[in-house]
Amino acid sequence: xxxxxxxxxxxAYSTAFGEKGLNIARAAERVAKEFGTVEVxxxxxxxxxxxxxxxxxxxxxxxxxxxxxxxxHTGWLPISALKEIGVRGVLLNHSEHRLKLxxxxxxxxxxxxxxxxxxxxxxxxxxxxxxxxxxxxALAVEPPELIGTGIAVSKAKPEVITNTVDRVRQINKDVxxxxxxxxxxxxxVEAAIRLGTAGVLVASAIMKASEPEKVIRAMVEAAHRxxxx
Amino acid sequence: xxxxxxxxxxxAYSTAFGEKGLNIARAAERVAKEFGTVEVxxxxxxxxxxxxxxxxxxxxxxxxxxxxxxxxHTGWLPISALKEIGVRGVLLNHSEHRLKLxxxxxxxxxxxxxxxxxxxxxxxxxxxxxxxxxxxxALAVEPPELIGTGIAVSKAKPEVITNTVDRVRQINKDVxxxxxxxxxxxxxVEAAIRLGTAGVLVASAIMKASEPEKVIRAMVEAAHRxxxx
Amino acid sequence: xxxxxxxxxxxAYSTAFGEKGLNIARAAERVAKEFGTVEVxxxxxxxxxxxxxxxxxxxxxxxxxxxxxxxxHTGWLPISALKEIGVRGVLLNHSEHRLKLxxxxxxxxxxxxxxxxxxxxxxxxxxxxxxxxxxxxALAVEPPELIGTGIAVSKAKPEVITNTVDRVRQINKDVxxxxxxxxxxxxxVEAAIRLGTAGVLVASAIMKASEPEKVIRAMVEAAHRxxxx
Amino acid sequence: xxxxxxxxxxxAYSTAFGEKGLNIARAAERVAKEFGTVEVxxxxxxxxxxxxxxxxxxxxxxxxxxxxxxxxHTGWLPISALKEIGVRGVLLNHSEHRLKLxxxxxxxxxxxxxxxxxxxxxxxxxxxxxxxxxxxxALAVEPPELIGTGIAVSKAKPEVITNTVDRVRQINKDVxxxxxxxxxxxxxVEAAIRLGTAGVLVASAIMKASEPEKVIRAMVEAAHRxxxx
Numbered sequence: 001x002x003x004x005x006x007x008x009x010x011x012a013y014s015t016a017f018g019e020k021g022l023n024i025a026r027a028a029e030r031v032a033k034e035f036g037t038v039e040v041x042x043x044x045x046x047x048x049x050x051x052x053x054x055x056x057x058x059x060x061x062x063x064x065x066x067x068x069x070x071x072x073h074t075g076w077l078p079i080s081a082l083k084e085i086g087v088r089g090v091l092l093n094h095s096e097h098r099l100k101l102x103x104x105x106x107x108x109x110x111x112x113x114x115x116x117x118x119x120x121x122x123x124x125x126x127x128x129x130x131x132x133x134x135x136x137x138a139l140a141v142e143p144p145e146l147i148g149t150g151i152a153v154s155k156a157k158p159e160v161i162t163n164t165v166d167r168v169r170q171i172n173k174d175v176x177x178x179x180x181x182x183x184x185x186x187x188x189v190e191a192a193i194r195l196g197t198a199g200v201l202v203a204s205a206i207m208k209a210s211e212p213e214k215v216i217r218a219m220v221e222a223a224h225r226x227x228x229x
Numbered sequence: 230x231x232x233x234x235x236x237x238x239x240x241a242y243s244t245a246f247g248e249k250g251l252n253i254a255r256a257a258e259r260v261a262k263e264f265g266t267v268e269v270x271x272x273x274x275x276x277x278x279x280x281x282x283x284x285x286x287x288x289x290x291x292x293x294x295x296x297x298x299x300x301x302h303t304g305w306l307p308i309s310a311l312k313e314i315g316v317r318g319v320l321l322n323h324s325e326h327r328l329k330l331x332x333x334x335x336x337x338x339x340x341x342x343x344x345x346x347x348x349x350x351x352x353x354x355x356x357x358x359x360x361x362x363x364x365x366x367a368l369a370v371e372p373p374e375l376i377g378t379g380i381a382v383s384k385a386k387p388e389v390i391t392n393t394v395d396r397v398r399q400i401n402k403d404v405x406x407x408x409x410x411x412x413x414x415x416x417x418v419e420a421a422i423r424l425g426t427a428g429v430l431v432a433s434a435i436m437k438a439s440e441p442e443k444v445i446r447a448m449v450e451a452a453h454r455x456x457x458x
Numbered sequence: 459x460x461x462x463x464x465x466x467x468x469x470a471y472s473t474a475f476g477e478k479g480l481n482i483a484r485a486a487e488r489v490a491k492e493f494g495t496v497e498v499x500x501x502x503x504x505x506x507x508x509x510x511x512x513x514x515x516x517x518x519x520x521x522x523x524x525x526x527x528x529x530x531h532t533g534w535l536p537i538s539a540l541k542e543i544g545v546r547g548v549l550l551n552h553s554e555h556r557l558k559l560x561x562x563x564x565x566x567x568x569x570x571x572x573x574x575x576x577x578x579x580x581x582x583x584x585x586x587x588x589x590x591x592x593x594x595x596a597l598a599v600e601p602p603e604l605i606g607t608g609i610a611v612s613k614a615k616p617e618v619i620t621n622t623v624d625r626v627r628q629i630n631k632d633v634x635x636x637x638x639x640x641x642x643x644x645x646x647v648e649a650a651i652r653l654g655t656a657g658v659l660v661a662s663a664i665m666k667a668s669e670p671e672k673v674i675r676a677m678v679e680a681a682h683r684x685x686x687x
Numbered sequence: 688x689x690x691x692x693x694x695x696x697x698x699a700y701s702t703a704f705g706e707k708g709l710n711i712a713r714a715a716e717r718v719a720k721e722f723g724t725v726e727v728x729x730x731x732x733x734x735x736x737x738x739x740x741x742x743x744x745x746x747x748x749x750x751x752x753x754x755x756x757x758x759x760h761t762g763w764l765p766i767s768a769l770k771e772i773g774v775r776g777v778l779l780n781h782s783e784h785r786l787k788l789x790x791x792x793x794x795x796x797x798x799x800x801x802x803x804x805x806x807x808x809x810x811x812x813x814x815x816x817x818x819x820x821x822x823x824x825a826l827a828v829e830p831p832e833l834i835g836t837g838i839a840v841s842k843a844k845p846e847v848i849t850n851t852v853d854r855v856r857q858i859n860k861d862v863x864x865x866x867x868x869x870x871x872x873x874x875x876v877e878a879a880i881r882l883g884t885a886g887v888l889v890a891s892a893i894m895k896a897s898e899p900e901k902v903i904r905a906m907v908e909a910a911h912r913x914x915x916x
Contacts, residue, residue, distance in 0.1 A: 012302040017310050045306060046275040047314055064304025072433065073241040074323040075293025077274060081246050085276055093788065094303040101780065101788040105814040127792040129820040133858055134813055171820055171858060204301065322559065330551065330559040334585040355592055356563040362591040362629055363584055400591055400629060470760040475768050503764060504733040505772055522762025530891065531699040532781040533751025535732060539704050543734055552761040662759065 001059075001089070001117055001137050001176055004227040005199030006189070006219055007041040009063065009091065010048075013207040021048050022055060024206070027213035029056040031220050037227070038220045039199070041119075043091050046077060050085050059088035061119060065111075067103035079110050089117030091201075093131070095142050095181075101130070108134045119201070121180055123147065125167040132172035139168065140180030140201040153182040154191035161195040186222035193226035230288075230318070230346055230366050230405055233456040234428030235418070235448055236270040238292065238320065239277070242436040250277050251284060253435070256442035258285040260449050266456070267449045268428070270348075272320050275306060279314050288317035290348060294340075296332035308339050318346030320430075322360070324371050324410075330359070337363045348430070350409055352376065354396040361401035368397065369409030369430040382411040383420035390424040415451035422455035459517075459547070459575055459595050459634055462685040463657030464647070464677050465499040467521065467549065468506075471665040479506050480513060482664070485671035487514040489678050495685070496678045497657070499577075501549050504535060508543050517546035519577060523569075525561035537568050547575030549659075551589070553600050553639075559588070566592045577659070579638055581605065583625040590630035597626065598638030598659040611640040612649035619653040644680035651684035688746075688776070688804055688824050688863055691914040692886030693876070693906055694728040696750065696778065697735075700894040708735050709742060711893070714900035716743040718907050724914070725907045726886070728806075730778050733764060737772050746775035748806060752798075754790035766797050776804030778888075780818070782829050782868075788817070795821045806888070808867055810834065812854040819859035826855065827867030827888040840869040841878035848882040873909035880913035 008028060010016035015024065025042045032040035043061045044052050053060050065079035082090060092107055093099045099107070104120065111118045118136040122128040123144050131139050143160035146153060153161065165177055179192035180201040192200045202219065209215045237257060239245035244253065254271045261269035272290045273281050282289050294308035311319060321336055322328045328336070333349065340347045347365040351357040352373050360368050372389040375382060382390065394406055408421035409430040421429045431448065438444045466486060468474035473482065483500045490498035501519045502510050511518050523537035540548060550565055551557045557565070562578065569576045576594035580586040581602050589597050601618035604611060611619065623635055637650035638659040650658045660677065667673045695715060697703035702711065712729045719727035730748045731739050740747050752766035769777060779794055780786045786794070791807070798805045805823040809815040810831050818826050830847035833840060840848065852864055866879035867888040879887045889906065896902045 009303060012299055012305055012307050012310065014299040017313055047278055049276055051279060070241055070243040073325055074238060075326040076241055078241050084246055096302055097304040098787040098789055100785040101791055101817055102785055102810055102814050104788055105811060105817060109813055123789055124792060126796055126821055127789050130788055130792060130817040133816040133820040327558040327560055329556040330562055330588055331556055331581055331585050333559055334582060334588060338584055352560055353563060355567055356560050358591040359559055359563060359588040362587040467761060470757055470763055470765050470768065472757040475771055505736055507734055509737060528699055528701040531783055532696060533784040534699055536699050542704055554760055555762040
C-alpha cells in the first residue's frame, strides 16, 4: 500500500451495487490516475468484487473475510477465495462487522501468507494497540468520539487521533495509520493527515453524494496537498 | 419452485469458485434441460452469483442473506441487493449458518415481499415445525441422525424423515419439503422422495465429485423416476 | 403457570443485584400473597438466583439459559444447572438476548423434559407464530410498535396485540400469552388483559421505580380486577 | 495476583454446581493455606459466585463478563455487578467463550478501573501478542497444538510455549503468563513453570477427578517446588 491513502468503503448502500457501484469504482480510478500520488482503494460488496476487479486497475479490497479456508461453509467467504478472485486486500473488523480477536489474528496471518494486504479498524487507543500487535498492513482508527456522531475530524479535539497514534507507535513503527471516522469533506482529509495519519477510510460522504466523482477528486486533491507538507 | 427438486449447495468448496463453479452450474443446466421435469437449483457463493445468474437459465439461489435493507452494513449482504442481482431465491438457516429466529422471520417475510423464494433448513421435528409456521417456499429437513454422520437416507430408519414430515404438515400443508442431509447417491434421492419429501438439498456428493455432471445426471434421473411413482 | 401473570424481569439494572434485588423479590412475594389470584414471577440475574430461590416461595425464573448440557462450557449456563438450583422456569429469546431458532427449539424441548416452564419472547406476528409452534408454556409478544418506543399498550392501536394473538391461536390454542412491551402502568396491565393476553412481562416500570412495591401492588391489583371480567 | 498460580476453571461441569462446587472451592482453600506460597484461584459458574465468595478467602474469579455496565441487558452480566458480588477478578476470552477484540479491550480497561484482575486467554503467538498489548493482569496461553488434543505440556515440544512467551515479552514485560492447555498432572505444572510461565489454568484434571483435593495438592506442591528453582 502506497501513501497517502483514500480508501472508499462502499458498505451496502444501494449505490454500491450494479452499475452505480461500478461507476463509482471507475470514477475513483479516473481520479487516481489524474493525481498519481494518492493510493485510491475501492471496497465494494462481495457480489460486486469479481466485476470490479476485472474493470479497474486500482486496488480493490473486500469488505470482510471469514476465518477459515475452502470447505463446507455455507454462506461464508474464505479469504483464499478472495485472493483467487483477485482482490489486493481485505478490510477487517469494521465497526459494523467486528471480529473475535482469535479470528482477526487468524485472518491477518492468513492474509500475509496469501500476500494480501489488510486494513484493520479499531476504536479506542487500547483496541488499536492490540490490532497494531497483529502487524496488519494498515490500521484505521475510529475514535468513539467521532464514529456515528456526525462530528468531523477537522472540528474535533486533535487528541482523539493523536492519542491513538502515540499508543500504536509504541507497539508498531511500520503499520500505515488511517483515520476511519469523521470524514465528510476534503478539509477532514487534510486534518487527518495533519494529525499524523497517512490518509482516510471514508464511506457515506462519497457513496451518498449526488456527484461522487467530485467528492473523490476534492478528497484526493486534499490528500495529495496535505501529504506533501 | 416446481417439484421434484435437486438443489445443489456449492458451499465454499474450492470447486465453487471461478471457472470450476461456473462449469458445475452449466452442467446442472444441461442436465435440467435434458429431463425437463426436475427443478435443478444452483446455490453458489456470493462472489459468483452475478456471473452465474448471467450464464445460466435455471434458478440460482444465494447461500445466505443478512437481515436488513440497503445501508451502512459493511461486509453484509441485504436481501434486496440479492434480488437486484437476479437470484430466484435464497437458502436460509443452513446448519453451517444458523439464524436467530427473529432474523429468519424477517428474511422470510422480506423475501416474500420481494418475490424471492426461500429454502429454509431445520434439524429436529420441533425446529421444522417452527420454520413451517414462517411459511417459506421450501423447507429442507436435516435430521441430526444423518447430518455430518455419513449415514445415508436410504440406509436410515424411515422415521428420521417421516416424523418431521408429519409434524410439519400439522402446521403447514403447502410448504415444499426437501431432504437436506444424508444424500450421497441417486439411491438416496429416491429414498428421500419415497419417504414423502419432494426432492433433496445436496452438496459434497456433487461438489467433490471427480465428474460432477455424472452425479447430477444420476440424481436428476432418480428424482424424475421416483417422483412419477 | 397460573393466570393472570405479572412477570418481573430484573434485567441487569443496578437494583437487580444484592439486597436491592432481594428486596424486590420479597416485595413481589408479599403482594402475591395479598391477592392470591395473580401469578407473580420474579426473573433475577444468574448471580442472584440461588439466594432468591432460597428466600421466596413465588416462582423464580432465570433470564436466559445456554443450549447445552453440563460440560466444558466456560462462562455459559446449562439449563440443567438452572433446574438443579431450583428455578421454576426460564425466560428465553428476550429482545435483548435473541436465540438462534435451533437453539431455542432445543431449550424449549429440554426445559419440558426437565419439567421447567418456558416464557419465550417474540416480536412480529410471524415470529410469534414460529414460537407458538415450539409449544412453550408462555409467549410474551413484544410488538415492534411498542418495544423501546415509550408507547404504552393502553395508548396503542389494539391491533398491535390482537393481530399477534390471532396468528398464534391458529397454531397453538394452549400457550399462555403475555404482553411483553409497552407496560409502564396499571392501566397498561388492564389494557393487556382486555386485548386478550393473560398478563404482562414488565421490567423498568418496577426496577427503576422509587417504590417498587407500590408499582407491583397497583399492577397486581389491575391484573386481578381485569382478569375477573 | 501473586505467583506461582494454580487457577481452577470449574467450567459448567456437573461438579461445578451446588455442594460439589463448594467442596472443591473449600478443598482449594485448604491446600492453598497448607503451602502458603502458591496463589490458588477458583473460577466457578456465575450462579455459584456469591456463595463461594462468602465461603472462602482465596481469590474467586468469574468465568466471563459481558461488555457493558448496569442496565437493560436481559440475561447478561455486567462486570460492575461481578465487582459488587466480591470477585477478585475475571477470566476472559477462554477458548470456549471468545470475545470480539473491541469487547475484550473494553472489559480489560473497565476491570482495571474497577480494580478487578483479568486473566485473558489466547491461542497462537500472534493472538497472545495482541492480548499482551491490552495489558491484562495475566495471560493464559492455549497452544493449538495442545488445546483439546490430549497432548500434555510435559510431552510437547517446548516451542509451543516458549515461542508465545518470547512474542509476548516483546510487547509486555509485566503480564503474568500462565499455561492454559495441556495440564493434566503435577508433571505438567512443573513443565509449564520450567518453560517460563508462572503457573497454570486447569479444568477437567481437577473437576472430573474422583478426588479433586488430591489432584489440587499434587499440582500446588509441584508449582511450589518448580517455582523455587
